[in-house]
Amino acid sequence: MTTTMTPEVVVGVRSHLDVEKIRRDFPALHQKVYGKPLVYLDNAATSQKPQAVIDAITRFFTIENSNIHRGVHYLSEQATRAYEEARVKVKEFINAREAREVIFCRSTTEGVNLVAQSFARRLVKPGDEILITAMEHHSNIVPWQILCEQTGAVLRVAPINDAGELLLPEFEKLLNPKTRLVSVAHISNALGTINPVEQIIETAHRRKIPVVIDGAQAAPHLKIDVQQLDCDFYLFSGHKMFGPTGIGVAYGKAHLLEAMPPYQGGGDMILSVTLEKTTYNVIPHKFEAGTPNIAGTIGLGATIDYLAGIGMENIAAYEQELLEYGTEKLSSIPGLRLIGTAKKKASILSFVMDGIHPHDIGTILDREGIAVRTGHHCAQPVMQRFGVPATVRASLAFYNTKEEIDALVAGLLEAGKVFG
Amino acid sequence: MISEISLLYQEVIIDHSKRPRNFRVLEGADRKAEGYNPLCGDRLVLFLKMDGDRIAEIAFQGSGCAISTASASIMTAELKGKTVKEAKEIFEKFHQMVTGTPNGDWEMRLGKLAAFSGVSQFPVRVKCASLCWHTLKAALEEKKETVSTE
Numbered sequence: 122m123t124t125t126m127t128p129e130v131v132v133g134v135r136s137h138l139d140v141e142k143i144r145r146d147f148p149a150l151h152q153k154v155y156g157k158p159l160v161y162l163d164n165a166a167t168s169q170k171p172q173a174v175i176d177a178i179t180r181f182f183t184i185e186n187s188n189i190h191r192g193v194h195y196l197s198e199q200a201t202r203a204y205e206e207a208r209v210k211v212k213e214f215i216n217a218r219e220a221r222e223v224i225f226c227r228s229t230t231e232g233v234n235l236v237a238q239s240f241a242r243r244l245v246k247p248g249d250e251i252l253i254t255a256m257e258h259h260s261n262i263v264p265w266q267i268l269c270e271q272t273g274a275v276l277r278v279a280p281i282n283d284a285g286e287l288l289l290p291e292f293e294k295l296l297n298p299k300t301r302l303v304s305v306a307h308i309s310n311a312l313g314t315i316n317p318v319e320q321i322i323e324t325a326h327r328r329k330i331p332v333v334i335d336g337a338q339a340a341p342h343l344k345i346d347v348q349q350l351d352c353d354f355y356l357f358s359g360h361k362m363f364g365p366t367g368i369g370v371a372y373g374k375a376h377l378l379e380a381m382p383p384y385q386g387g388g389d390m391i392l393s394v395t396l397e398k399t400t401y402n403v404i405p406h407k408f409e410a411g412t413p414n415i416a417g418t419i420g421l422g423a424t425i426d427y428l429a430g431i432g433m434e435n436i437a438a439y440e441q442e443l444l445e446y447g448t449e450k451l452s453s454i455p456g457l458r459l460i461g462t463a464k465k466k467a468s469i470l471s472f473v474m475d476g477i478h479p480h481d482i483g484t485i486l487d488r489e490g491i492a493v494r495t496g497h498h499c500a501q502p503v504m505q506r507f508g509v510p511a512t513v514r515a516s517l518a519f520y521n522t523k524e525e526i527d528a529l530v531a532g533l534l535e536a537g538k539v540f541g
Numbered sequence: 542m543i544s545e546i547s548l549l550y551q552e553v554i555i556d557h558s559k560r561p562r563n564f565r566v567l568e569g570a571d572r573k574a575e576g577y578n579p580l581c582g583d584r585l586v587l588f589l590k591m592d593g594d595r596i597a598e599i600a601f602q603g604s605g606c607a608i609s610t611a612s613a614s615i616m617t618a619e620l621k622g623k624t625v626k627e628a629k630e631i632f633e634k635f636h637q638m639v640t641g642t643p644n645g646d647w648e649m650r651l652g653k654l655a656a657f658s659g660v661s662q663f664p665v666r667v668k669c670a671s672l673c674w675h676t677l678k679a680a681l682e683e684k685k686e687t688v689s690t691e
Binding site: 510 | 544545546547549550555559580581582583584604605606607608663665666669
């Protein structure tokens, strides 16, 4: 087993981000909410969009708008080119071997469902096992439960410790000859834990078990390298990484995608159709039935250009600084308990406060202009694991500042006074 | 200026959220209903003991935010001894108040429940304040399934 640190998280290295300049790229950050400057700390739910992405979408609808892969006319050619260029950008963003390994879908959720239905469903028999962890988002639980209902397979869950870290030895013990698939989050949305996905993948692969990675929370924070990880599938959403909503990516190894039946039937995913027989198109088109989210895809391409200009390593280093600062400041608040204290964490601060329900904290912060998420974060089993009905979650992006964390702390002290 | 936050979290609401009244399992209850708000995880069980058409005793248990806990607490305190018809009328007035429906005379008729008037400025919190009331309605109508305000 390798013991290499994930190289993209370099703790202690000071970053070189010009955050003030970056903030000017995000128009939504410059508004007042209830008369207070917006402090947007709900990035794990969805992130704000840079002007370059908004412009790319506007430009598409203003000038290039046309359907793709079918017209012989100029606009259709332009739109097709822009759409396929975005695929190449995604390929580079995650360092896939080939662009055809990049399937555009709606979201991470749709990606998990695609893998469950097109890949896993043919693989599993009654009594076979799918292994996930106790820190998964509902989107990496429910599609597998549906698959289990359809096939008679069993969903197994690897436990986590009190810090919110996966117990690797327990995980390994759960791998057995009946395990057909492993699906884990790269980063937990509720806890911020960065999972040791390289070890997970290596351990599973030694037993010839394919691995799906839910990268929804990792794509905005880390440099992703699917070849280095050697994962079989990697799924993420555009909107959590400063891109548009309604566009996601399902990466899969080419030989696996080629062997899979289509996920949905329709236009664009076929080569020829007669009323008796249909020949499916090649990958990636086999998995992109119907007119896709063209504007969203082009917007995602613009997002990747924008992020490349900043550098994911720089983003990760700056966010680690923010995380350290936020952890220290929040820990100093009396009665506050952080939920999720893994050694390797992304910039997500989930917490509860004595005597104040997260929902009430959320309302009080909101009136201070501070946007946080309160609730179970679509991870009810995680809440059950930590014995809390809900948490407050402040999730930070590279456009957030230490001053905004100070505003959060002031808001929490205010909430303490209301309930004092 | 009085902030909307202080109008929402009035003293009486903070008090009832910290020390909810009638917070217990009601032995010998003849009506019971469960309320659940899946979005925030608020849960409550409402117990009623009826004397004919009158609510002889009422109690609740559960966990939730300050608004939902205080709402259930004050509701139980206000409804003891009321008839089903009266309880439904109060709910109607209460609902109009928290949703901000213009309704001149609610303050006169709602007593302590008027403390929830600030909720109308917080649309996402209306479901917190009304969870217990929807649960009450289910208990009075003897619906078996869990009530949700989603």
